[in-house]
Amino acid sequence: MRTCVFRVLFAIAMMLAFLTTLSGAASTQASAAGSPITIAYVTSLTGPGASEDATTPAGFLARIDLQNAMGGVNGHKLVPLVVDDETSPSFVITAVQDALSKGAFGIVSQSPLFFAAAKFPNQQGIPVTGSYSDGPEWGQQPYTNMFSSDHGSVDPKYPVNTLVGGFLKSHGGTVIGTYGYGISPQSAASARGAAEAFKSAGGKIGVEDTSVPFGGTDFTTEALTAKQHGVNAMTPSMDNNSNFALATAYKQAGIKLKATLFATGYEPDVINSPAWSSLQGDYFLSAFRPWSLPDAATKQMQAAMEKYAHFSKSQFATYGQVNSWVGADLMIKGLQMAGPNPTHAAVIKDLRSIKAYNANGLLPITVNYSTVFGHDPPTCSWIVKATKTGFVPVSSQPFCGHDIPGTTTVSGS
Numbered sequence: 001m002r003t004c005v006f007r008v009l010f011a012i013a014m015m016l017a018f019l020t021t022l023s024g025a026a027s028t029q030a031s032a033a034g035s036p037i038t039i040a041y042v043t044s045l046t047g048p049g050a051s052e053d054a055t056t057p058a059g060f061l062a063r064i065d066l067q068n069a070m071g072g073v074n075g076h077k078l079v080p081l082v083v084d085d086e087t088s089p090s091f092v093i094t095a096v097q098d099a100l101s102k103g104a105f106g107i108v109s110q111s112p113l114f115f116a117a118a119k120f121p122n123q124q125g126i127p128v129t130g131s132y133s134d135g136p137e138w139g140q141q142p143y144t145n146m147f148s149s150d151h152g153s154v155d156p157k158y159p160v161n162t163l164v165g166g167f168l169k170s171h172g173g174t175v176i177g178t179y180g181y182g183i184s185p186q187s188a189a190s191a192r193g194a195a196e197a198f199k200s201a202g203g204k205i206g207v208e209d210t211s212v213p214f215g216g217t218d219f220t221t222e223a224l225t226a227k228q229h230g231v232n233a234m235t236p237s238m239d240n241n242s243n244f245a246l247a248t249a250y251k252q253a254g255i256k257l258k259a260t261l262f263a264t265g266y267e268p269d270v271i272n273s274p275a276w277s278s279l280q281g282d283y284f285l286s287a288f289r290p291w292s293l294p295d296a297a298t299k300q301m302q303a304a305m306e307k308y309a310h311f312s313k314s315q316f317a318t319y320g321q322v323n324s325w326v327g328a329d330l331m332i333k334g335l336q337m338a339g340p341n342p343t344h345a346a347v348i349k350d351l352r353s354i355k356a357y358n359a360n361g362l363l364p365i366t367v368n369y370s371t372v373f374g375h376d377p378p379t380c381s382w383i384v385k386a387t388k389t390g391f392v393p394v395s396s397q398p399f400c401g402h403d404i405p406g407t408t409t410v411s412g413s
Helices: 002-020 057-069 091-101 119-123 163-170 185-200 220-228 240-252 296-308 319-337 344-352
Strands: 037-043 078-084 106-110 128-130 146-148 175-181 204-212 233-237 259-262 283-286 379-387 390-393 399-401
Touching: 037 057, 037 091, 037 319, 057 078, 057 296, 057 319, 078 091, 091 119, 106 319, 128 319, 163 185, 163 233, 163 259, 163 379, 163 399, 175 185, 175 240, 185 204, 185 233, 204 220, 220 240, 233 240, 296 319, 319 344
Parallel strands: 037 078, 037 106, 106 128, 128 146, 175 204, 175 233, 233 259, 259 283
Antiparallel strands: 283 379, 379 390, 379 399
16 A cells, blocks of 8 residues: 555656646736636545535535625626546646636635645645645645635644544543545544544554555454454544444444544534444534534524525535635635735735634634744634434534644654
């Protein structure tokens, strides 16, 4: 698996070098007064990542529709462009290049592989907002054109954070199993970080597997290994299809868990899925304020999703849908600040000047983009529990962890 990953990354590097020679000069022209502004959204509509991201454009599109209903931005109508990366490390480069060739003024990313294509919007000075979950470029030079709308920025060293490991230890776990995708720097780092945080809280690492194939669902061997090592607490940092297949394999192997915490899965369709019965009592992170704890931000988004995405009154948004909404929201804020004739440079400069952003209350933290680049802000998340009646928040307040000084979860460090 490691050899395959290295080959993929080498192929990416070669393709990046080749396409660099084809890339044009950075665009500096301002949008003419009243002209439409195209915003691209890059995600996985097909391929292994589709199980997690195929429905996420709904949040992005609803936020764009809401803004257009309010007159657009400084007289400009926003034109959405949804781009499929096919969950392919090579095709995501083509997809981003295609979006730029079609005149995308800015990019919102919810792609697990955006790190492979980040070079191109950076070279052309294109502002990028969205999810930091693909890799370290969100806080790594020279990518100061990128703004993580769900976390603020990233410390490229991925220090160990106490949130997940501490929560599982406090809920009775003594031996942990953690899992991440080998091809995803963020997924693998999260798995390593959770294991080290659990260890620092007084627990034992039973399994720390950061070589799972992207989208993998066969965990029979892994479950037997976990049983042999006495694992009784588990946290996978993967997509739902992999996470729930792992949980099912654990159950089939007869593993009795004290506590399980999933990074994803707080979604309405999970309640009616075949996996729901095996998830009872498990915990799920909610990086955004749950709609079951309503405030102005959740009410605004819920109303927009009902109007533009045809949500039912009882339906709530998935993690990816909220993430895509927030990514669009931050891009819109940058456009608003840049005035009636925005340039790429002005939007980037104005976004970097924002000192208090929390997506109107959807985020558990307030981000200062003027100082956060290359650093981790406080790591906080709401946590919900799977019960027979649905997902129930453990607390009305988010849980927070802190980075452990001097630590890193980067492979080989």
